[in-house]
Amino acid sequence: MHKDRKIRILIAKIGCDIHERGALTLLYTFRDAGMEAIYTGRYQTPEAVATAAIDEDVDIIALSDHTGSMPIIAASVLEELKKRNVEDIRIMTGGLISIDDAKVLDEMGVWGNYAPGTPLDVIVEHVKTLVQGNK
């Protein structure tokens, strides 16, 4: 990865969850932090998100969900990335994530699972760390 390359991040929502404010908040937060942030919009499939991540050449997919189903959603995206041999794309999550769900996600290799109201600079720092670890 080129040193001056901006961090590229795809914010994605999968399934029928309608809560969008967290995703939109992060979209602008990442852009303000100098990253290339792209938002898929709502009602996406895991397949479409994996494809978009490759097409947009992103470093990270940030999944947003407020249904309490994040472990199911993250697993489906990980599977699609695996199918496409792009397991170097990292996943992080945000939304309605219980402490138990965060543990499950951690074990799946999904690091950075944030509940609503997490300080935005904490999330931005995490993205930077995740990308650096990926170099």
Next chain:
Amino acid sequence: MKDRNVSVDRKFGHMVRTATQSHIELKPHYGPEDVKGISYEADRGNPGEYPFTRGLYPDMYRDRLWLKSFIVSYSTPEETNEAFRKYIANGMTDLRLLADLPTQSGIDPDHPFAWNSMMCGGVATYALPVYDRMLEGVPMENVVCELAHSSISNFIYFYSLLVALMENRGLDITQLRGNSINDPVRAKLVYASPDFPTNIARRVCLDHIEYSVRHTPKWRPFAPNGVDPCQGGMDAVRELGGCLAVATAICSDLTERGISIDDYGAMVFSLDAESDFFETIAKFRAARMMWAKLAREKLGAKTKKAMQLKIGIRTSGLSLQSQKPLNNAARVTLQILSCVMGGVNSLDASSIDEAIGLPSYEARVFNLDTQHIITHEANVPLVADPLAGSYYLEWLTSKLEKRVNTYLDEVEARGGIFECLESGWLNGIMEENRLRIQREKADGKRLIVGVNAFQDEGEEGPINGAIRGVAYKAPPETLREERVREVKAFKEGRDQEELKRSLKQLYDDTKDGQNVTRPIIDAAKTGATLGEVTGVIRLAYGIPYDPFEQMDTPTYVHQSLEDLK
């Protein structure tokens, strides 16, 4: 010993704002000169008198307390039924019905797209038997039901299920009470509802209203919603302005169908109780006044009823925080208090654990008890509109009225609310304000306790920890699998000939421009699901059956439209 000294900061926790949540700049105090332009007769009136600023009834809450409600919708119809029974026993008087998120998008649980959010946020109410189980033993003639879903397909379908259920149980449908939000602008603006494009949504919305006005007069089939636009970023001015603009547009549409505003009767708005205490109270007062003036002066209302605005509330979910969730008890209590002081008619208060998961039973009973305490211990509802005459509140009420009128003029100049939706202008202003708020929070100009100020140092205590532990969890995949099997078996077990005939009838009536409500009620009785009803209406408009274009038209649906030609 030196390092044990503490220093006191007299300025610690001082205010950082001089404006309301909606950016109305305030003076340190208000006096008689600030309310000089207000006419008591024309702009306020006694409670129960035009323009109803001070409330709809002369005796207000002595006559009838506000309805106490919540959305009750857990993963299964059985759990939901059980919950209804418990909350009714604790004083709930208004049943808000909802469905899981795939249903709200217009699809059935066996749709490939449903899996990730199936049974989340509510029951997968795909067909009549599910409603029957969910409402088993609940009286349907004397209870107020509200449909709080997001998309227009849902309102007409679930209203139809309620009617079908009453007819099947031998009950009188004219006794059906309650309301549907049925707001096509909110469906697109906030939810980007995939079920119907706006032109179809607007027609189906009107069909639902028209049928209801003629057959279920106690049902309010339309309740413009400001709550969700407000949660999406609109301020109080645009929230209220949006409701008034949508109500005006729909009332004009109804006139074309031969239904006057007097035929329609009282209007209901679903408004947001936000954290800004006085602004929220002023908003409710301004809402009643502005609707009364608009109904009489612009829409030609002659009856008192048609000038009356009932206000249904959902307190702000967005104001609740997952950090130190106990603090949400203070937030919700203040929001409930603003509702009671603002004279609202029904109140759905959020729960302290709602930023963590679906509300738990205890958290909801706490909400009901808060309302009982406000009533019986604090004696707040004894006197109507208790803050009337406050220089500040009266000034703020009129200030909101002026700002909302300016906004309405702007919407009008841009071609009306539907044009503002289609052009993306509404989305633009919602986004602009959302960003403004986000930046204010980042810059410390808007403090949220426990989030960007007064954060906890160290470990979370046992009370907050307990609140975090009780929130309702999303259903595991095994339950979802079970549901998909159930839906498939249900679909196969129906009388296929009856079903096909009813879908064909719906298709023809949609195409011919007939009111689609009765065909949907009849189709529901043959077992037609929400996904099928939505899909058949879409086909009649020449667009794909599946809103997500992930699956083809099911063979039996295709056959019913072909065979019966």
